[in-house]
Amino acid sequence: MIQENIANLTSLWQTVGQSVNAYLSTPEFDICMVNNAEWPNRLWFRGDHNEAQVKLALEQVKAASVKLIVPYWDIYNSGSQSLLERAGFKRISEQAGMGMDLHHPLKQTQPIRLETVRTKAMAVEWEALFSQAFGYRITADLLLPTYPTTAFFLVYLNNTPIGTCALHHTNGSIIGIHSVGIIPTMRAKGLARQTMITVLNQAMAEGFTYAVLQASAMGKGLYLTLGFSEQFVQVNYSLPPDA
The missing domain is CATH 3.40.630 (Aminopeptidase)
Structure with a gap:
């Protein structure tokens, strides 16, 4: 793994x-x-x-x-x-580097939803939110090609955009979770955890049985509490x- x-x-x-x-x-x-x-x-x-x-x-x-x-x-x-x-x-x-078996859906307590980036306007909004969350840019033009194995998502709380994520897979059982970020003004509200729960539940619904990611020092503790294990540095x- x-x-x-x-x-x-x-x-x-x-x-x-x-x-x-x-x-x-x-x-x-x-x-x-x-x-x-x-x-x-x-x-x-x-x-x-x-x-x-x-x-x-x-x-x-x-x-x-x-x-x-x-x-x-x-x-x-x-x-x-x-x-x-x-x-x-x-x-x-x-x-x-962290990994987690996907078995049972997790309880979602806030109305987080994911919207796939499909238009130029959505890509520009994703770029702006990502830049706020991470402090550097992933340019909007890179989000718009049709990737059979990759999807970029805007993260919404109700109808308010609050962050970003991306999912990438190389086979039918393992999903890679990337670019999960919440903008600074919406932090310390449990929204990163709820976003991850939404992402993991979606991955399970799509048939994936294992999730992988690379965590910053800021995110590592959250992922451990969700059930991820550290694999490497x-x-x-x-x-x-x-x-």
């Missing part, structure tokens, strides 16, 4: 990147590089990396027209993250501007 979790995340990046001709695959790593965007600009290795591969990655990141983030998953027990750090990459954030690296 650890590999499935990581595969779901990288598949999402690949899916979105391919939709705008911004995805490149090499024997050592994959790259998604969308101009005029902050996401999903990533370079990720196909497995554990060695010094030669890090050198190639460094050249790609330095030559890129956008800032590329390099994720590292602590699943190899090799200490190979030190190769990235010696090459000049700096840690910028950490996330917890994802450390995100980037090059300083003067590197």
Whole structure:
């Protein structure tokens, strides 16, 4: 399930990147590089990396027209993250990879609903809400291609938009939950929990039996109380501007 979790995340990046001709695959790593965007600009290795591969990655990141983030998953027990750090990459954030079996619907206590982004106006609203919730942008144009495996949702409390989420699947049993965010003015009301319950119940109704996600420090506690277990740590690296 650890590999499935990581595969779901990288598949999402690949899916979105391919939709705008911004995805490149090499024997050592994959790259998604969308101009005029902050996401999903990533370079990720196909497995554990060695010094030669890090050198190639460094050249790609330095030559890129956008800032590329390099994720590292602590699943190899090799200490190979030190190769990235010696090459000049700096840690910028950490996330917890988490998973959960889906068995029984959870009790929903607030009228949260999800609306699939289908129009330009909805995509622009999603972009604005996401930016408020997370502090960076996913551009509206990336939400509008028809993705058979991916859907972006506006989150509503009654008829008021309060946040965002996205769902992505790579097979019929595992659902990846991404971009769950509540705008600051609506926080501390239990709405993130109720949004997750709505998402999980929808996933179960659609036949998924396992959910995966990558949690920030702020969200990890919530996901643990819902029944998720921590599987691994994802450390995100980037090059300083003067590197």
